[in-house]
Amino acid sequence: MFCVGNEVPADWKGSLDIMYRLGPGFDDSEITVEVEVNNKLEVLSIYNVIGTIYGREEPDRYVLIGNHRDAWVYGAIDASTGTTVTTEIARVLGEMKNSGWRPRRTIKVKKRKIEFLKENVQNVQMLLFIERKKK
Secondary structure: OOOOOOEOOHHHOOOOOOOOEOOOOOOOOOOOOOOOOOOOOOOOOOOOEEEEEOOOOEEEEEEEEEEEOOEOOOOOEOOHHHHHHHHHHHHHHHHHHHOOOOOOEEEEEEEEOOOHHHHHHHHHHHHHHHHHHHO
């Protein structure tokens, strides 16, 4: 037996003819596992969505709101709370703008398609863009 935990619930079981168990993990350090990965690697374009409401008094100063968006499997998104909050903020700001309101400073609502290291690079690029715009 590789795992020594309890048996998993019936609806968690896979299609292999083995006993599915919950951790705590493998106790036999002599076990090796071979995994064959059949991914199709593609270079694709990604797109970011940025909505802007220009400020009335300080249009060259920005308030940035945003999060990343992506999908893992079957359409599930891992940034669901950030996506929900960002979308609701955008909706409310849009309603306020449509009623004649304008913010003091420019507001940018940003939905990024990248995360982790690439997201940090993009945030730096956005800040550099802002700095260049100020000059």
